[in-house]
Amino acid sequence: MLGGLKDSVKEFSSNVKSAVAEKEIEEDDIDPLLDDLRLKLLKNNVSLEVAEEIEQGLRESLTGRTVKRGNVEDAVEEAFRESLEQVLDxxxxxxxxxxxxxxxxxxxxxxxxxSGKTTTAAKLAEMIDEEVVLGAGDTFRAASIEQLEEHGENLGVKVVSHEYESDPAAVAYDAVEHADKHGKVALVDTAGRSHADRNLMDELEKMIDVNNPDITFLVVDALSGNDILEQAEAYEGMFDAIIATKMDIDDKGGGIVSISHRSGKPVAFLGTGQKYSDIQEFDKDEFIDRILEQ
Ligand SMILES: Nc1nc2c(ncn2[C@@H]2O[C@H](COP(=O)(O)OP(=O)(O)OP(=O)(O)O)[C@@H](O)[C@H]2O)c(=O)[nH]1
Ligand SMILES: [Mg+2]
Known part of the structure; x- marks a missing residue:
């Protein structure tokens, strides 16, 4: 009996305390903070669509949550970090x-x-422990084969190539054959292409069908703003992981948030310059710190 009373007194006093000390977040509390956050994302080069989607997700997860008074700002920052952790892989x-x-x-x-495909192929050739053969699968752009051959010479790596305008699926096939004979990895460069290049997109689909690659990297330029989503869409279902290049020029990196959000694919590496050693494994915590600091 007495115990029960004690409990209800305790309950009452803790209710009073929490009414003073805690507060339920309402939309009005977070609107200005979310406005700032959206601007921060846009300044960091996150595409408008994705910035708005992130903002909406935060609004929904934060509204109605109980936090200590004066801690609304921290709660928003924490929720933002969590949402980036979920998006980035x-x-x-x-x-x-x-x-x-x-x-x-x-x-x-x-x-x-x-976007940096050829340069990154050379960087990976240098990085891989096993012996590598490079396949000159861009038979379309002028001087592309010479560009890859120059990298091959610099790195002491064999380059398998055919004539310009020949079938790139056959080049990739030959590169794999060569790799098979010599116990190597075949790293195949391909021509740059967009949605608009229907023939080149068909050609890429054929290359993938014929050669069934184990790993396909989508190489994106981190400087791409809104059109990075177009790239995620153009290659949907064709790639396993993303490599974002030119991070030495773009210290913002919002494009990575956009493409991760849209594609759900992991980011494997960041390109950080023009030298062969200018490539780093992607570390999401480091990356999130960088975004939050800006
Ligand atoms: N600063 C910087 N430049 C880079 C990086 N990666 C590539 N580049 C440069 O970007 C330019 C284009 O790179 P490529 O490797 O030729 O790009 P690509 O995707 O093969 O181009 P196409 O074959 O024409 O589609 C070159 O001048 C590269 O040196 C990087 O991480 N940082
Ligand atoms: Mg190229």
Missing amino acids: DSFDFQQALEEASDPATVFMIGFNG
């Missing part, structure tokens, strides 16, 4: 993927014009 392990791949492992580099 750094779980792709290239070395492990190569070990689990068929023998020889076949790796394709695909992406829009000028």
Whole structure:
């Protein structure tokens, strides 16, 4: 009996305390904070569509939540960090993927014009422990074969190539054959292409059908703003992981948030310059810190 009374006194006093100390978040409390956050995302080069989707997700998850008075701002920042943690995926392990791949492992580099496919293929060739053969699967753009051959010479890596305008599926096939004979990994470069290049997109689908690559990297330029979503859509279903290049120029990295949000695919590497060693594994915590600091 007495115990019961004690309990209800306790309950009453804790209710009073929490009414003073705690508060339920209402839309009005967070609207200005979410406005700032949306601007921060846009300044960081996150596409408008994705910035608005992130903002809406935060609004829904925060409204009605109880927080200590004066801690609304912290709650918003914490929820934002959580939402970035959910969107970004750094779980792709290239070395492990190569070990689990068929023998020889076949790796394709695909992406829009000028995104950094050829340069990144050379960086990966330098990085991989196993011996590598490069396939000159861009038979379309002028000087593309010479560009890859120059990298091959610099790195002491064999380049398998055919004539310009020949079938790139056959080049990739030959590169894999070569790799098979020599116990190597075949890293196949491809031509830059967009939605609009229907023939080139069909050609890429054929290359993938014929060669069934173990790992396909979508190479995107981190400087792409809103059109990065177009890239995620153009190559939907064709790639396993993303490589974002030119991070040395773009210290914002919002494009990575946009494409991760849209594609749900992991980011494997960041390109950080023009030298062969300018490539880093993607680390999402480091990346989130960078975004939050700006
Ligand atoms: N600063 C910087 N430049 C890069 C990086 N990656 C590639 N580049 C440069 O971007 C330009 C285009 O790179 P490529 O590797 O030729 O791009 P690509 O996707 O093969 O281009 P196409 O074959 O024409 O579609 C070159 O001048 C590269 O040196 C990077 O991480 N940082
Ligand atoms: Mg190229």
